[in-house]
Amino acid sequence: MKLSQRLNTICEMIPPGSRLADIGSDHALLPTYAVSQGRAAFAIAGEVNRGPYDAASRQVAEAGLKEKIAVRLGDGLAAIRAGEVDVITIAGMGGALIVRILTEGKDKLEGVKRLILQPNVGEDLVRRWLLSEGWMLTGEQILEEEGKIYEVLTADRGESAEQVREHRDRLYAEIEIGEPPITLGRERLLDFGPFLAREASDVFREKWTGEIAKLERVAGSMGRSESEDARGKKEALERHIQFLKEVLACLPKDKPSSN
């Protein structure tokens, strides 16, 4: 069984022998692979939709893993019971939906030691949720596959409130880049990703070059407006684009890609 680079990157973040829940599992490729590789000792594949649920059930049966992978129909974390798993993966959906699933299922997170999250968009929302809920962001990867760029965020529970605080203060401490220097504080690091901004890989540059192009198209389509409000919005967007361009220009060059 061959996994996409995206799913493989997620799989590598699962500590060997974990009890895993993969929420929004679709064809259950990730739990099937994780169990067959020994990354997961046991897994739950959660799906809210009947079609993917049926596909997941078939996949697990064909792999001969019905004893080790439970396929369950349910919305988000409703598919699991509190204390059943220690690692949760949620991949391939928007950041807002991932945040909704985690928020609505907060009572199921007790005992969960690691979250591995791969939002397709809205990565900053996920980082903000992790920060506000006291999860320690411990790793970020960025990769490109078939013309799309993906970020994989890994977060762990701290052992004490003090450890979480120290980790947060270190991770989101202001950094200065370039000459003359630009300061990136907590808010900007939440946008860019604190690990990704420090690493500044080629894929990271490519992602933000693409974001700038998108925002420039939006600014272009805003046109001229008589209204002060609309003019203000356009000017704010143009200032943001300018800021992003300056950040990109300041990033250290020739960093390795995480691909």
Ligand code: SAM
């Ligand atoms: N996780 C797989 C991956 O990354 O390749 C599949 C991603 S697929 C694009 C998103 C899946 O999430 C769909 O199969 C969809 O049915 C499921 N999904 C969406 N909302 C969900 C929710 N609230 N609870 C469980 N599954 C959900």
